[in-house]
Amino acid sequence: MQYGKTNKQSSNHRSLTSQRPWNLMLRAMKETLMDQLEDLHQGKEWSHLLTKHQLYSNLKRRTNKSMYDVSNVRLESLLKFAQNRYSRLWRTRILRQLCKNTHSQWYLFDRLEPVNIQGNQLFIAPDVVVRIQNKWHLYRFDMQSSEHTVCHEEEANTMVIWAIQHNGFPQKPISFKLHTIAWHQGYWHQKTYQPSEKSVSNCSILLSNDMNAMKSIRTAGNRNPALLPLAQHYRTCQSCAFRTFCPGGKDLPKAKKEQALLELSTKKRLLEA
Numbered sequence: 001m002q003y004g005k006t007n008k009q010s011s012n013h014r015s016l017t018s019q020r021p022w023n024l025m026l027r028a029m030k031e032t033l034m035d036q037l038e039d040l041h042q043g044k045e046w047s048h049l050l051t052k053h054q055l056y057s058n059l060k061r062r063t064n065k066s067m068y069d070v071s072n073v074r075l076e077s078l079l080k081f082a083q084n085r086y087s088r089l090w091r092t093r094i095l096r097q098l099c100k101n102t103h104s105q106w107y108l109f110d111r112l113e114p115v116n117i118q119g120n121q122l123f124i125a126p127d128v129v130v131r132i133q134n135k136w137h138l139y140r141f142d143m144q145s146s147e148h149t150v151c152h153e154e155e156a157n158t159m160v161i162w163a164i165q166h167n168g169f170p171q172k173p174i175s176f177k178l179h180t181i182a183w184h185q186g187y188w189h190q191k192t193y194q195p196s197e198k199s200v201s202n203c204s205i206l207l208s209n210d211m212n213a214m215k216s217i218r219t220a221g222n223r224n225p226a227l228l229p230l231a232q233h234y235r236t237c238q239s240c241a242f243r244t245f246c247p248g249g250k251d252l253p254k255a256k257k258e259q260a261l262l263e264l265s266t267k268k269r270l271l272e273a
Contacts, residue, residue, distance in 0.1 A: 018244055021063055021070050025078045026143040028058035029086055033141060037108055037128065040098060055082050067244075085143070085183060092181055092188055094130070094139060105131040111140075115165050120211050124158035136169060137177045145182035145189075153193050156180050157203035160195045173200045227263065230256055 019027070032054045036046050046054070056079055063070040063078075070078075089095065097103060107129045114121035126138040138159040145152075156178040163169040163176060170176070173195040181190045193199075217228060230248045237243050237252055248255035 018067055018240075018242070019062075020238060021066060021068055021074065021078060024062040024066060025059055025082050028055060028062050029082050029089075029143045030141065031058045032086065033089070034108065034110075034127065037098070041106070041108060045099075051086070052079075052083060055079060055086060089141070089181070089183075089188055092190065094128070094137075094179070094181070098128075098130075103130050103132060115162050117161065117165065118208065118211075120207075122158070122162075122207065124162045126159045126162065129163075134175070135177050136163065136175055137179060138163060139179045139181065142180065142182035145184045147184065148189070148191065152180060152182075152191065153199070154203050154206060156191070156193050157195050157199050158207065160200050161204060161207070164200075173197055227259065227266070230259060 032051070035054060036051065039046065059079060059082060060075065063075060090099075098106065109125045109127065109129065111123055111125050111127060113125060114123050115125065116122075127141050128139040130137045130139065140156065140159060159178055160173050160176050164171055176195055178193040178195055179190060180193075181188055183189075230246075231237050231240070231252060234252045237246070237249060240246065240249075243249040246255075247259070
C-alpha cells in the first residue's frame with residue numbers, strides 16, 4: 001500500500017528504487033539464477049566468467065536505480081558476497097542433478113505471474129518443477145531467509161495450491177513433494193515437506209484470512225492513511241519499499257505517538273457521534 005500516494009511508475013520500479021543495496025544484491029542473484037536455469041533448460045551451460053558477468057550486470061543495473069549511493073568499492077563488495085553465495089547454491093543436490101541431466105522432465109515458472117484464487121491475485125508459483133517417477137517436486141529458492149519455523153511449511157504449501165489451479169498437474173496433494181532451498185546464517189538449507197489434504201486446506205484458510213485482513217487494512221487506509229499499522233521496529237523500515245511515503249519512514253517513534261493520539265481522537269469522535 002502506498003499510504004494514499006499516487007505514482008504512475010510501475011510497482012516493480014518503485015520497489016527497486018527504494019530497496020537497500022543488500023536487497024538489490026539478493027534480487028540480482030535470483031534474476032541470475034532464473035536466467036541460468038532457463039539457458040540450462042535449453043541445453044546451454046554457463047562458464048564461470050559468464051556467471052560473474054551476469055551477476056555483475058544484474059547487480060549494477062539494479063544499484064543504478066537505487067535511491068542509495070552505491071560506490072564502486074561497495075559494489076565490488078556486494079559482488080563478492082553474491083559470487084560466494086551463488087557458487088555454493090549450485091552445489092545443492094537438485095541443481096547438480098539438473099546440470100547432469102539426471103531428470104528429463106523439469107520446468108521453470110515465473111514467481112511474478114499470479115494465479116487467481118477467489119478473486120485474489122496471488123504470487124505463489126514455484127521456481128522449478130521436476131517430475132521424478134510418479135511425484136511432482138516443487139522447488140522454491142530463497143536468497144535469504146529467517147530461522148525455520150512452522151510458517152515456512154505453511155508458505156511452501158501454497159505451491160500445491162498453485163499447481164492444482166494449473167492444467168497438467170495432479171489434483172491430490174499426495175502427488176507432490178515440496179522443497180525450499182534458502183540461505184540462512186552462512187549455509188543453504190533445504191527443507192522437504194509432504195503435503196496432505198489437511199495441510200493444503202489449512203494453508204487455504206490462512207491465505208483467505210490474510211487476504212481479508214489486507215482488505216480491512218486497505219479499507220482503513222482509504223479512510224485515513226495515517227491510521228495504517230506501523231512497523232514494530234525501525235529495522236523493518238530500512239528495507240521497506242514504501243518508506244519514502246510512510247508517516248513513520250523518517251521517525252518511527254514520533255509517528256507512533258502521533259498515530260496513538262489520532263486513534264484516541266478518532267475513538268472519541270465516534271463515541272460522541
